[in-house]
Amino acid sequence: MVTIKQLEHTKSLTKSATPEQLKCSFLCFQGVKTLNYCLGNQSFFDNTSFVEPSGVPEDLSLLDALLLAQWEERMWRGCFRYDVTASEIKVISGGKKFLAQLNEKWIMDPFILNSIDQNEELLFCVTHSEKANSELIPSAAVPNDSILVIINANPIEYGHVFVVPCGSNRLYPDARSFEMIVRIAFEINNYSFRLFYDCSSPGASHVYFQACYFPDHLPVELMPIDTFFSDGQRGIYISTLIDYPIKTILFEYTYNNRIIMMEAISEICSSLQEKNISYNLLISDCGKRIFLFLQKSAISGNLLAWECGGYFLFGSKYEFDQVTEEAIHKRLSAVSLNDEGFQVVKQLCCSIASKLAV
DSSP: OOOOOOOOOOSOGGGTOOHHHHHHTTGGGTTOEEEEEEEOSSOTTTOTTOOOOTTSOTTSOHHHHHHHHHHHHHHHHTOSSSOGGGSEEEEOSSSSOOEEEEOTTOOOOOOOGGGOOTTTTEEEEEEEOSSSSOEEEEEEEOOTTOEEEEEOSSOSSEEEEEEEESSOOSSSOOHHHHHHHHHHHHHHOOTTEEEEEESOOTTOSSOOEEEEEOSSOOGGGGSOEEEEEEETTTTEEEEEETTOSSOEEEEEEOGGGHHHHHHHHHHHHHHHHHTTOEEEEEEEGGGTEEEEEEEOTTOTTOOOHHHHTTEEEESSHHHHHHOOHHHHHHHHHHHBOOHHHHHHHHHHHHHHHHHHHO
């Protein structure tokens, strides 16, 4: 039997931390100085006359260049447990084109913010600015409402980082955090860049996202869709994936309507948490597409977001060589929310989106 390397998710995030603990966990960053990337109050999506800052290659945004440079610098410093670029990756034979990586050293350690080495692991923070264009401040204190970008010492792909909202004391991503996260994806402006969120993160001290670069499409991104909610005037569309083994909902929207969409997704996540439905998120296409994966409630062996997207890690050469599309399909199907629960979630999405789109 082929087994997939994973960590058993036996606790939901709601059992991992309290709002007070979430708030206190950021006290260790008060007064810490680091690179500050300040998001301007307009972007190149809002204004076609936006000019990329000088000194940055035309095909690389300032934020993209910053993240890659800081991550690579930590790689040369030896801050990672292994060289992920040396890992073997293959496309699993079959129609879905699932991806497999052989990585005998990968482990998933609980993410505890208080244990972060601020000098080695903190790359920079992202915050809002009153200026029109985004800018980089070489050294400034970490603002209370910023987003921390921290290396993952056990990377699954190039550029793997934790992306941590500071200002929220919620037990799920709030609308403001979502908007900031999506804005980061827009500013990076690199279609290889993906963001992930897992609602069930055992031992985590608070809410966080993860991000890394994939050179090719993830299998889930290539699946056909069936749209069940459409607001063409606002450019908001909600769809289901056709013939994908785990129940998945896709949100698509125009950048100008991102705040409405983020409010809707945040409320949906809150409702799922209340209903004890496990879920994961994948943010792709520079923030313009968000996949919501729906799993059974708090079961042993819940999948991670990149696994839901069709990317699996294997801890032995034998498992890597023997894996089949059938085995992956079975693994995804085993954790998927059932049809009845999926219909409830679809109705919830329509109700919330309709209310906020008025």
